Amino acid sequence: MKTLLVEDDAPLRLLFGKQISALGHEVQSCSTAQEALTMSQEEAFNLFVLDLGLPDMDGIELCRRLRSMPSGRFAMVLIITGRDLPGDLEDVLDAGADDFLAKPIYFEQLKVRLSIMEQRFQQLLQRQQAENALQQGFRMVQRAKKEWESTADALSHVVCLLDSRQHVIRANRAIETWGLGQVTTLNDTDVHHLFHPNCQLKKCLFNEFLQIGWEKLPQKISSDKEIFDAPLARWLKLQLRPILVESAINERETFAVFILEDITSYKQIQDALIKQDRLLLGVAGALEHLIVVAEFETAIIQALKTLAFSADVDRIYIFENHLHPETEELLMSQRFEWDRFTASPQTNHPNFQNISYRSTGLQRWYDTLTTGLTISGLYRELPPEEQAFLAPQNIMAILLVPIFIGERFWGFIGFEDCHQQRQWRGEEEAVLMALAAGLGEALARETMEQQLRQTSSDLRAIFQSLPDEYFRLAADGSVLDYNIAQGEDMYLSSETFMGKWASGLLPEKVEQQFEQAMAKVRKSKKLMAIEYAFPMPDKQKHYEEIRLLPFLDDQLLVVARDITERKLAEEELRKHRDHLEELVQERTTKLRAANQLLQQEVQRRKQTEEALRELNQQLEVASQHKSQFLSRMSHELRTPLNAMIGYTALTLNALRDSLSPKHLDHLTKAEQSAKSLLHLINDVLDFSKIEAGHIEVLLEEIDLTEIIEDVAVVAEGLLLNKTVEFKKEIAPDLPQIQSDYTKVKQILNNLVGNAIKFTTQGQVTLRAHQEAQNASIRVEVADTGSGIPPEKLSRIFEPFKQADATISKQYGGTGLGLAISKRFCEMLGIEIGVNSEPGKGSLFWLHLPCIAVAQAERAQTPQQETAALSAENLRSILLVDDDQMTLEVMEDALTTTGYTVYTGKSGREGLELALANTPDIIIMDLLMDDMDGFEATRRLKTHDRTKAIPVIACSAVATTEFQQKARESGCIGYMTKPIHPDQLVEQITRSLQAT
Numbered sequence: 001m002k003t004l005l006v007e008d009d010a011p012l013r014l015l016f017g018k019q020i021s022a023l024g025h026e027v028q029s030c031s032t033a034q035e036a037l038t039m040s041q042e043e044a045f046n047l048f049v050l051d052l053g054l055p056d057m058d059g060i061e062l063c064r065r066l067r068s069m070p071s072g073r074f075a076m077v078l079i080i081t082g083r084d085l086p087g088d089l090e091d092v093l094d095a096g097a098d099d100f101l102a103k104p105i106y107f108e109q110l111k112v113r114l115s116i117m118e119q120r121f122q123q124l125l126q127r128q129q130a131e132n133a134l135q136q137g138f139r140m141v142q143r144a145k146k147e148w149e150s151t152a153d154a155l156s157h158v159v160c161l162l163d164s165r166q167h168v169i170r171a172n173r174a175i176e177t178w179g180l181g182q183v184t185t186l187n188d189t190d191v192h193h194l195f196h197p198n199c200q201l202k203k204c205l206f207n208e209f210l211q212i213g214w215e216k217l218p219q220k221i222s223s224d225k226e227i228f229d230a231p232l233a234r235w236l237k238l239q240l241r242p243i244l245v246e247s248a249i250n251e252r253e254t255f256a257v258f259i260l261e262d263i264t265s266y267k268q269i270q271d272a273l274i275k276q277d278r279l280l281l282g283v284a285g286a287l288e289h290l291i292v293v294a295e296f297e298t299a300i301i302q303a304l305k306t307l308a309f310s311a312d313v314d315r316i317y318i319f320e321n322h323l324h325p326e327t328e329e330l331l332m333s334q335r336f337e338w339d340r341f342t343a344s345p346q347t348n349h350p351n352f353q354n355i356s357y358r359s360t361g362l363q364r365w366y367d368t369l370t371t372g373l374t375i376s377g378l379y380r381e382l383p384p385e386e387q388a389f390l391a392p393q394n395i396m397a398i399l400l401v402p403i404f405i406g407e408r409f410w411g412f413i414g415f416e417d418c419h420q421q422r423q424w425r426g427e428e429e430a431v432l433m434a435l436a437a438g439l440g441e442a443l444a445r446e447t448m449e450q451q452l453r454q455t456s457s458d459l460r461a462i463f464q465s466l467p468d469e470y471f472r473l474a475a476d477g478s479v480l481d482y483n484i485a486q487g488e489d490m491y492l493s494s495e496t497f498m499g500k501w502a503s504g505l506l507p508e509k510v511e512q513q514f515e516q517a518m519a520k521v522r523k524s525k526k527l528m529a530i531e532y533a534f535p536m537p538d539k540q541k542h543y544e545e546i547r548l549l550p551f552l553d554d555q556l557l558v559v560a561r562d563i564t565e566r567k568l569a570e571e572e573l574r575k576h577r578d579h580l581e582e583l584v585q586e587r588t589t590k591l592r593a594a595n596q597l598l599q600q601e602v603q604r605r606k607q608t609e610e611a612l613r614e615l616n617q618q619l620e621v622a623s624q625h626k627s628q629f630l631s632r633m634s635h636e637l638r639t640p641l642n643a644m645i646g647y648t649a650l651t652l653n654a655l656r657d658s659l660s661p662k663h664l665d666h667l668t669k670a671e672q673s674a675k676s677l678l679h680l681i682n683d684v685l686d687f688s689k690i691e692a693g694h695i696e697v698l699l700e701e702i703d704l705t706e707i708i709e710d711v712a713v714v715a716e717g718l719l720l721n722k723t724v725e726f727k728k729e730i731a732p733d734l735p736q737i738q739s740d741y742t743k744v745k746q747i748l749n750n751l752v753g754n755a756i757k758f759t760t761q762g763q764v765t766l767r768a769h770q771e772a773q774n775a776s777i778r779v780e781v782a783d784t785g786s787g788i789p790p791e792k793l794s795r796i797f798e799p800f801k802q803a804d805a806t807i808s809k810q811y812g813g814t815g816l817g818l819a820i821s822k823r824f825c826e827m828l829g830i831e832i833g834v835n836s837e838p839g840k841g842s843l844f845w846l847h848l849p850c851i852a853v854a855q856a857e858r859a860q861t862p863q864q865e866t867a868a869l870s871a872e873n874l875r876s877i878l879l880v881d882d883d884q885m886t887l888e889v890m891e892d893a894l895t896t897t898g899y900t901v902y903t904g905k906s907g908r909e910g911l912e913l914a915l916a917n918t919p920d921i922i923i924m925d926l927l928m929d930d931m932d933g934f935e936a937t938r939r940l941k942t943h944d945r946t947k948a949i950p951v952i953a954c955s956a957v958a959t960t961e962f963q964q965k966a967r968e969s970g971c972i973g974y975m976t977k978p979i980h981p982d983q984l985v986e987q988i989t990r991s992l993q994a995t
Helices: 010-022 033-042 059-068 089-094 107-139 145-153 191-195 205-219 264-292 296-310 363-369 384-393 426-464 508-524 564-582 588-655 661-692 704-718 741-757 807-811 817-828 862-872 884-897 907-917 933-942 960-969 981-994
Strands: 002-006 026-030 047-051 076-081 099-102 158-162 168-171 223-229 234-245 253-262 315-323 330-339 344-347 375-378 397-405 408-417 469-473 479-483 528-535 541-551 555-562 700-702 724-730 737-739 762-770 776-783 831-837 841-849 876-880 900-904 921-925 951-955 973-976
Touching (some): 002 010, 010 107, 026 033, 033 059, 059 076, 107 253, 158 191, 191 205, 397 426, 408 426, 508 528, 508 541, 508 555, 564 588, 588 981, 700 704, 700 741, 704 724, 704 741, 704 762, 737 741, 737 841, 741 776, 741 841, 817 831, 884 900, 900 907, 973 981
Parallel strands (some): 724 762, 951 973
Antiparallel strands (some): 158 253, 223 234, 315 330, 469 479, 469 555, 528 541, 700 737, 776 841
């Protein structure tokens, strides 16, 4: 086809020209509308490709002018635009354009559209030839009837010659192909009855077209219209062409050629192309989200949302493959989902986790997807087992596309349509396969970035552990990172280092030497050291040794060490030697003596350096010993306390009614003293772990109302012998939050216990409510105690500090409770503060970040319900502990409650008793001589008879390392001694529910 391209953008004009030429077109191009009009007058073109936004005239007006020219009447017009066309679409079509395309334009789109237009041009030529033939036939009807008939019958669309009554004079053979009757029997048939014999529509588009078009025929005006004809159930193009014939009877008689063309296939192709364009744009947008958005989960959700609308699906999700941790069976879990019905993202949906391909009847999915093929179809046509899995989703059609990372089948992305029986086209599957490939690359990139972040973190930890100053330099010599030894004096402020060139931070005399050293190290890839001196702010000379070594590609690691002391010693030695050389003749003996002294000094300095190295090693060993000592002291102190508190509680429970008031008071005070000692030990050990950096934070979903109720129970117990009222004011429906359950509870216990301790009369109130905009939950502990002087408020959270030196004598305590609470708050992102006036009491307050958990997620899981039921149905318990008193206390408490109790004094004995009696649950001490609790638990979990019995660890060591080791050995819970006998069953129940 001969094509004229009109585009003012030179690069696009060149690109489109090459693409259209590649399709076999003879292409000429220009940049303005005026040039196009001039060229159209000089020669005829079959196809015009017009840009909508031309500098001198827009593409719509240019299209109108071309259509008004004889050479442009039958040519095809394609308009391209960079704007959103819906607002301009009507103007574009009214101007006479045949089709449009929106930028960016892909070659495949252009190829399909031009192919369709070329077909339509050929059809147009056929229609033009038919019209010419018909008009010539009417002028020479008797002489050329056979010729007209052969021409008309060759056409695939219906052509009818109508008289002035709109009756059929002659029709071509296509009328038979359409099933509308025989050509020989149609003469003098009303055209309305022929095509719409029983039309009952109030507004018939077919009849309306004939009525309006017939009125225009005397003016020699043709009519064209595209309609969807309901009775025929197809898209039609109607054309009415005038024929004015001179007759002997009338001066002029109006005839018409009625042409009926089935354009359903064209419309279907056009609709498919629009959907495909939308899908391509959606995939491009989704892939752009994966590249541009920094936070990976947000990028995935945004990509799914974009894709769901462009693909016109109701639900879209991503599943990941993984192995079962024990059986290594291949499972799949949903990671992300976008649902049109909820219009919200979902990650890690609880109903679609750890699903087995094999046991759920989805093995066909795995077998097909792992080969790189897709799974698509209607729900009603799927195998019964797959229908059973998908039934709750109420879907009608599904498409699954595999996701690969390299050669590994990582998972799949699924698309569900819940509104129509959708058949997925091959082009759609191909586009979504490309998307899946992009997702695989994004997932691989995210995995690599996580590994890089971990590597960077490890390297930073190594750098920060170095005792000297270090600088990590980029390839251009700028500072990427640095670490300054604590207490080290620097030539420049450390804030000036980042991003600066290292050589520019050194004294001018050293810059050139340093740059030469960097060049040598990069070339040789070997370590190199230089020494230099520079003045410090105190105007004294400072000496440094710098070691440069290659590090990570073109980076350099620079380690600086203070050698001032050594250089000063060398300088002093040089001075002594110079002085000795001057007196060598007269003071030889003194020189030898001085030289010997200097040698001794050097030896002493070497010994000092060696001693310092040994001291550094000893400090590292001491740090390890400190951790071991804390663990051991935790065990040794809490074990006897367990017996003290246990025996006291058991005695009080058994003999409370028979004891005299005096003896009852003695036992009560003994129990309170033991609890106070336990609180003291816990505070000291907690603070030691905080200072050593051994405290870890375990974030989970916690119910603040439940914690406050537990704290209230403890508070009421502390007030038994005091004339102080305790109140709690908790707002209803407090949301669950993300925090550390144990630490939040300890913070509240410390604040409430502190308030009760220092309040002799009045009341202590615990309040909790959600603040405005639901930003946080405010918890207050108010008392009517003595209050805190203003000058003491700033020190109230310091360790070992109390508002009054006499307080510790009057009330006791270490002064660590508030300090520990403050440190825990800092770890958890909780704001803590205090308001107080002497004589009016104090108010301690907390602001807990409010990260609400969905109501559906608060419901108890089936596993929790099962655990709770199991705890109620326990009948026999095995206690294993090498401390006899601990065994007696727990056995007495559990026997009184109604349990059958077995006791073992070592891990080996506990193993034998478990095999012999198969108890419902085992309470296992961890530190035992014969066989520790870790090994005993591991052996229990390998034996078929005992592997299903739940084991709860019970130890006086409360470190995170012990708890983690216990979980790894197979324990489901961890109880810390001492345990009050009244709370033993509650602790066991809580451990079971926590699983």
